[in-house]
Amino acid sequence: MLGDYFVLALKNLRHRGIRSWLTMLGIFIGIAAVVSLITLGQGLRTAIEGQFGGLSVDTLTVQNKGAGFGPPGSTVIKKLNENDLKIIQEISGVDIVVPRLIRVASLEYNKISGFSFITDIPEGKEERNFVYDNLGLETEIGTLLNREDNKKIILGNNFLDTDDFDKEFVIGKNVKINGIEFEIIGILKPSSTFQLNGVIFMANGDLEDLLKIKGEYDLFIVKILEKDRIKEIGETIEDKLRRDRKEKIGEESFTVETPLQTLDSVNIILNIINLVVIGIASISLFVGGVGIANTMYTSVIERTKEIGIMKAVGARNSEIVKLFLIESGLLGLVGGIVGALIGIGGAFGVSILANQALGGNLFEVIISYPLIIAAIGFSFMVGIISGVLPALRASKLNVVEALRD
Amino acid sequence: MAEIIKLKDIYKHYRMGDHVVKAVDGINIDIEVGSFVAIMGPSGSGKSTSMNLVGSLDLASEGEIYLGGENIELFDESDLAQLRGKKIGFIFQQFNLIPNLTAKENIMLPMLFQNTDKEERGDRAEELLKLVELGDRGDHYPNQLSGGQQQRVAIARALANDPEVILADEPTGNLDTKTGGKMMDFLTKLNREGKTIIIVTHDADLAKNYAERIYRMVDGKIFSYEKKIKGKWKVQRQ
Numbered sequence: 347m348l349g350d351y352f353v354l355a356l357k358n359l360r361h362r363g364i365r366s367w368l369t370m371l372g373i374f375i376g377i378a379a380v381v382s383l384i385t386l387g388q389g390l391r392t393a394i395e396g397q398f399g400g401l402s403v404d405t406l407t408v409q410n411k412g413a414g415f416g417p418p419g420s421t422v423i424k425k426l427n428e429n430d431l432k433i434i435q436e437i438s439g440v441d442i443v444v445p446r447l448i449r450v451a452s453l454e455y456n457k458i459s460g461f462s463f464i465t466d467i468p469e470g471k472e473e474r475n476f477v478y479d480n481l482g483l484e485t486e487i488g489t490l491l492n493r494e495d496n497k498k499i500i501l502g503n504n505f506l507d508t509d510d511f512d513k514e515f516v517i518g519k520n521v522k523i524n525g526i527e528f529e530i531i532g533i534l535k536p537s538s539t540f541q542l543n544g545v546i547f548m549a550n551g552d553l554e555d556l557l558k559i560k561g562e563y564d565l566f567i568v569k570i571l572e573k574d575r576i577k578e579i580g581e582t583i584e585d586k587l588r589r590d591r592k593e594k595i596g597e598e599s600f601t602v603e604t605p606l607q608t609l610d611s612v613n614i615i616l617n618i619i620n621l622v623v624i625g626i627a628s629i630s631l632f633v634g635g636v637g638i639a640n641t642m643y644t645s646v647i648e649r650t651k652e653i654g655i656m657k658a659v660g661a662r663n664s665e666i667v668k669l670f671l672i673e674s675g676l677l678g679l680v681g682g683i684v685g686a687l688i689g690i691g692g693a694f695g696v697s698i699l700a701n702q703a704l705g706g707n708l709f710e711v712i713i714s715y716p717l718i719i720a721a722i723g724f725s726f727m728v729g730i731i732s733g734v735l736p737a738l739r740a741s742k743l744n745v746v747e748a749l750r751d
Numbered sequence: 752m753a754e755i756i757k758l759k760d761i762y763k764h765y766r767m768g769d770h771v772v773k774a775v776d777g778i779n780i781d782i783e784v785g786s787f788v789a790i791m792g793p794s795g796s797g798k799s800t801s802m803n804l805v806g807s808l809d810l811a812s813e814g815e816i817y818l819g820g821e822n823i824e825l826f827d828e829s830d831l832a833q834l835r836g837k838k839i840g841f842i843f844q845q846f847n848l849i850p851n852l853t854a855k856e857n858i859m860l861p862m863l864f865q866n867t868d869k870e871e872r873g874d875r876a877e878e879l880l881k882l883v884e885l886g887d888r889g890d891h892y893p894n895q896l897s898g899g900q901q902q903r904v905a906i907a908r909a910l911a912n913d914p915e916v917i918l919a920d921e922p923t924g925n926l927d928t929k930t931g932g933k934m935m936d937f938l939t940k941l942n943r944e945g946k947t948i949i950i951v952t953h954d955a956d957l958a959k960n961y962a963e964r965i966y967r968m969v970d971g972k973i974f975s976y977e978k979k980i981k982g983k984w985k986v987q988r989q
Contacts (some may be wrong), residue, residue: 350863354852361851655847658808659908660836660864662829745832746809749847 348672351665355673359680362645369641370681372634373728377685377721380627382692384717387616387623389697389710404441404573405480406580407603408434408587409565424599426563433586434568439579441571444473445563447553453546454522456513463541464523466550467491476569481542488517488532491549499523500532504543523548524556576604631725635732638677642670642736646743653740654748663741670737671730678729682722690718754817755838755915755947756782756805761814763800763971774800775811776971784915787939787948789958792968799920801968802951806918807835819915836864840909844921846901848893854904855880855889861911879907883937899930906937916947923957935961959984 359366410424426445434443451464468474471493477483478490483500491500505515520527528548537543554560570579580602588598646653653666690713697711763775775797782788782805790805792798803809804816807823816823819838823831840861841847848857858876867875880889883903893901902925909917919938923931939961942948952958958965965984967974976987 350869357851651847652849655843655849656860656864657832658806658835658841658847659861660832660912662832662864664829665864746803749808749843 348668351668351672352676354669355676358645358649358673359676362641365641366677369637370634370677370684372630372637373678373681373725374634374685374688376627376630376634377682377725378688378692379623379630381686381689381718381721382696383623384620385690385693385711385713386696387620388714388717389693389712391613391616392712393710404570404576405605406568406570406576406583407565408568408583408600409603410600411598426566426600428561429590430587431563431566433590434566434583437579437582437586439571439575439582441569442473442476444468444476444567444569446477446565446567447550447557447559447562448545448564449553449557451524451546451556455511455515455519458511460510463545464553465545465547466553467547469493469550477567480567482537483542483547484535485532486535488530490532491547495531495549496552497526497528498531498548499528500534500547501530502543502545502547503534503536506533521546526556528552580604631728634681634725635678635728638674638729638732639736641677642674642733643739645673646670646736646740649740650743650748650751653743654745654751657743657745658749666741667737670740671733674733674736675726675730678732679722679726681729682725685725686718686721689721753784754781755784755819756780756949757815757817758801758804758811759815759817761804761811761816763797763804763809764812773971775804777814778968778971778973780805780966780973782916782947782949784947785942785945787942787961787963788950789962789965790949790951790968791953791955791958791965792974793953796968797971798951798953798968800971801966802918802920802949805949806839806841807831833865836861837912838914839916839918840912840914842902842905842909842917842919842922844924846893846898846905846925848901848904848908850893853890853892854885854896854907857893857904858907858911861908865912867912875911876907879910882910883907898925899927899933902926902930902934906934910941914946916949917941918949918951920951921953922950923952923954 408426408430410426431443431445434440445468447466449464450461453460453462467490468477474491474493483490485500486503486506488500491498499521501515508515515521515530515533517530517532519530521530522528523546534542548556568579568583570576584598584602587600587602588595591599593599656666656669690711693711758778758780761775761778761780762773765772765774778797778801780790780801790798790801800809804811807816807818810816810824818834821834823834826834848854849860852860855873855876858879859872862872862875877886877889880886883906885900885903885907888896888900888904893904896904902922906917909919917938922934922938926934935957938948938950948962950958950962963979965975965977967977977984978987979985
């Protein structure tokens with residue numbers, strides 16, 4: 347029986363054609379917004395968690411507070427120094443401390459100049475392997491840097507397909523960095539940490555010579571012995587450095603971060619974005635619901651006579667209610683399905699554009715079926731609820747008056 | 752003979768602003784099973800209101816209405832709709848087909864409300880379409896049919912639940928003479944097969960040519976009740 351009411355409701359909706367589609371517009375927008383942004387957010391979160399997931403929970407990053415945006419440590423006024431390094435190395439539970447430099451340097455290749463981020467590879471075997479592991483570096487062609495590799499560099503994956511220098515980067519060729527020649531010995535595989543794809547790596551000694559610095563660092567990566575103590579050791583580092591610098595709590599000139607903290611802050615941002623999206627979507631769905639209610643009211647008025655006829659030939663009030671609720675529910679349902687499809691399409695579109703712009707595949711679209719089912723279910727409910735008052739009104743029409751209409 | 756519909760001391764008053772309109776002012780109507788009855792009167796005589804009351808579409812302000820022996824006052828709106836749908840088939844002057852539904856679907860509608868199962872509804876609708884000689888028009892929408900054809904769909908719909916009573920409001924009102932005549936012949940045929948037929952009309956000739964009893968209405972009252980006995984009209988009550 348219910349199936350027959352569905353057929354009747356569908357016929358009525360089809361009969362109203364474009365008006366039915368316009369009615370569903372608000373629902374389309376609301377559901378499309380929720381589905382696309384949450385889908386993208388989930389993809390982003392998964393990608394970020396993936397990056398941090400490989401990164402163990404046994405490393406801390408120490409850096410001075412910066413004066414602006416840029417690669418870690420590059421914008422700070424006061425650099426980390428040997429004294430800081432020593433303080434941290436002496437803390438119990440700390441395994442190794444690897445100081446890192448990340449700078450911008452000019453490069454020249456094929457007589458064309460450009461700029462690039464440049465970073466160092468430590469010279470100690472343990473530290474070097476730790477950096478390779480930590481960043482997940484592997485070569486696509488050539489080899490990684492070794493101890494005796496002076497005046498040699500490895501390039502991030504972006505150098506493989508850049509057109510900026512009118513000539514391919516090839517193993518064995520030289521690149522001029524800040525005016526000094528370096529030989530390319532390896533090119534890295536694409537990294538999921540997309541910033542790494544544009545970086546040049548060289549031995550620590552080479553980079554210090556190149557920049558004419560000594561005992562100056564941009565950040566420390568601190569590996570600890572037991573990962574359960576990460577919080578405690580982080581606090582100890584903070585405490586010791588603060589005392590050494592004679593700073594008050596909350597006014598430190600440095601930060602100590604764990605990967606989990608970074609992940610937390612990313613999660614907070616994603617949650618805020620989700621809340622905003624849900625807020626906008628709720629407004630849109632509310633407006634959509636009002637649209638459905640309005641259309642259904644109009645429909646009751648237009649079909650007064652029809653309702654009278656149905657009652658005359660035996661329709662109970664409940665059957666009139668059923669018919670109108672199914673109609674408004676269908677508006678919500680179809681709106682939800684179309685909205686979800688638009689949302690998924692939009693998410694794929696954005697992810698393709700973002701991945702082209704950023705390189706790699708950070709924005710992976712992960713379709714969450716529970717999300718889609720919930721979104722469609724919710725819009726169906728919005729449809730039903732919006733239909734309640736018009737349906738009751740229709741069912742309460744007086745037969746004789748309705749027939750006279 | 753038993754009455755299928757009985758109106759006993761019926762008043763129907765409406766309040767229109769300050770004054771009360773006495774649309775029906777103390778009438779008695781008895782519709783016997785298997786009879787062919789006309790309710791006749793000029794416009795404003797209260798015949799439409801009487802039709803609504805006879806058809807259980809409306810309730811009286813005062814008095815009792817019985818349908819199949821049951822006092823309709825005691826039913827709630829939905830149950831009354833069910834009873835009406837089962838016992839009475841309506842043929843409206845404007846045909847009142849639902850424009851979004853095909854001829855066949857229109858005929859199936861009253862059966863849907865009686866919870867008849869789908870297959871049976873389909874079969875019965877096909878059967879009725881053949882009966883009204885529209886076997887090949889089941890998939891047509893009302894606006895694709897002529898007035899006469901629409902009226903036949905309306906008859907088929909009225910017969911859908913095999914009701915005891917057919918109530919037709921100005922059945923020839925929107926039809927040309929020839930089609931109207933066919934329509935009345937069809938109602939006569941149904942009457943011979945045992946259906947109780949009630950027509951509501953302003954047309955005295957129509958009433959006299961086809962009905963066996965006539966209630967004449969004037970100003971909300973029954974002016975006369977006439978009965979055809981052996982081909983002659985006798986005034987029964989005045």
